[in-house]
Amino acid sequence: MKGNIMNRARKWLAIGFATVVASSVFYVPTVAAHGEKSQAAFLRMRTIHWYDLKWSKDQIAVNETYTMSGKFRVFEDWPEAVRHPHVSFLNVGQPGPVSTRMSSYINDVFVPRSVGIELGGDYSFSVELKGRRPGTWHVHTMMNIEGGGPLIGPGKYITITGNIEDFENPITDLTGNTVDIERLGLGTVVGWHVFWYVLGIAWMWWWARRPMFLPRYMRVEAGEANDLITDTDKKVTLGVMVGVLVIVLYGYQSAESKHPVTVPLQAGLLGEIEPLPVDYDRMVSVDVLKANYRVPGRTISMKLEITNHTDGVISIGEFATGGIRFLNPDVVVDDTDYPDNLLAPEGLEVSQQDIAPGETVVVEVSGTDAAWEVERMADVIYDPDSRFGGLLFFVDAEGNRLPIPVGGALIPIFV
Numbered sequence: 166m167k168g169n170i171m172n173r174a175r176k177w178l179a180i181g182f183a184t185v186v187a188s189s190v191f192y193v194p195t196v197a198a199h200g201e202k203s204q205a206a207f208l209r210m211r212t213i214h215w216y217d218l219k220w221s222k223d224q225i226a227v228n229e230t231y232t233m234s235g236k237f238r239v240f241e242d243w244p245e246a247v248r249h250p251h252v253s254f255l256n257v258g259q260p261g262p263v264s265t266r267m268s269s270y271i272n273d274v275f276v277p278r279s280v281g282i283e284l285g286g287d288y289s290f291s292v293e294l295k296g297r298r299p300g301t302w303h304v305h306t307m308m309n310i311e312g313g314g315p316l317i318g319p320g321k322y323i324t325i326t327g328n329i330e331d332f333e334n335p336i337t338d339l340t341g342n343t344v345d346i347e348r349l350g351l352g353t354v355v356g357w358h359v360f361w362y363v364l365g366i367a368w369m370w371w372w373a374r375r376p377m378f379l380p381r382y383m384r385v386e387a388g389e390a391n392d393l394i395t396d397t398d399k400k401v402t403l404g405v406m407v408g409v410l411v412i413v414l415y416g417y418q419s420a421e422s423k424h425p426v427t428v429p430l431q432a433g434l435l436g437e438i439e440p441l442p443v444d445y446d447r448m449v450s451v452d453v454l455k456a457n458y459r460v461p462g463r464t465i466s467m468k469l470e471i472t473n474h475t476d477g478v479i480s481i482g483e484f485a486t487g488g489i490r491f492l493n494p495d496v497v498v499d500d501t502d503y504p505d506n507l508l509a510p511e512g513l514e515v516s517q518q519d520i521a522p523g524e525t526v527v528v529e530v531s532g533t534d535a536a537w538e539v540e541r542m543a544d545v546i547y548d549p550d551s552r553f554g555g556l557l558f559f560v561d562a563e564g565n566r567l568p569i570p571v572g573g574a575l576i577p578i579f580v
């Protein structure tokens with residue numbers, strides 16, 4: 166009977182093992198996204214739009230730095246499910262400190278803490294990162310919103326070469342000392358923890374070397390509790406008590422004399438940051454007459470009424486949403502080495518490309534690419550709010566890009 170059960174267990178184990186092996190053989194991971202794909206599509210389309218992104222390098226050595234920079238637009242039609250971004254933190258999405266953040270700026274304001282950003286505002290940002298752990302890492306721009314969670318921007322693969330042992334993070338403090346914060350204070354932390362831990366163990370050993378439970382219990386029951394603690398025990402206890410106090414005092418004094426100047430943790434909201442002064446929305450107005458996407462499918466199509474308020478001809482060059490960029494190849498060619506999986510170099514079709522100054526036209530615009538499905542924008546069908554948002558880029562004669570927000574109801578087409 167027992168043998169029978171064991172045999173059946175073995176059989177099922179073998180089947181399970183074979184299934185795992187077979188599925189991992191056939192599973193070929195292509196492009197790894199990291200978290201953002203599983204987020205609700207309507208949230209990704211209607212929160213932060215990252216654009217004009219640049220990565221200064223995608224190959225660095227340990228200790229070498231690179232800069233991730235660009236702009237972002239805080240979408241006006243912000244979803245209710247995310248609290249307004251009055252407390253936001255400019256972050257970097259990477260698997261731990263494979264590179265360390267040396268500095269980060271929003272509109273030239275140094276932002277080591279949380280800041281407020283305004284709905285409808287355009288901002289520039291830059292983050293300098295220093296290579297630490299060798300490997301190829303997918304690094305994302307990212308904004309954390311209090312009461313909303315992580316809003317993950319586009320990610321790009323960055324390769325770091327070298328040896329992590331060589332990594333250094335030197336900082337010169339305000340007392341003039343240069344220290345390597347990669348290793349600063351490590352010996353002190355380990356030393357003190359080991360010391361107190363050993364003292365605790367020694368205390369327990371002092372008592373535990375004699376029989377601990379039953380004999381003591383019985384003597385306490387017999388009314389002989391006082392005999393359990395000897396005179397030597399009392400001396401040791403007093404010695405430990407005084408010793409601990411003296412050592413704490415000594416530790417405090419020596420830390421004070423070694424670091425006479427210390428400040429508390431610097432914290433607190435840095436306040437609202439003013440958006441960039443450009444007001445793109447005045448230059449072009451766009452009304453979404455209707456917007457659809459095909460289910461299943463890879464296309465989002467829009468019928469837009471566009472008015473050009475500038476005094477030059479503008480051309481529809483790009484539609485960007487959820488990190489995906491659909492380009493009209495006649496107008497925009499990407500020279501920033503934008504991540505392949507998010508770039509549709511010929512993905513945008515327009516019924517009319519150029520719009521004369523002062524002219525109001527109705528244009529059909531459609532973006533098509535596998536990214537619409539791969540990035541699970543098509544999963545907006547599962548969302549409780551079938552509305553989209555994105556940036557439509559117009560390009561003027563000088564090549565300036567005007568990002569204009571578009572958004573509204575996004576209706577699925579099934580047949």
Ligand SMILES: [Cu+2]
Nearest residue numbers: 198199303320
């Ligand atoms: Cu990623």
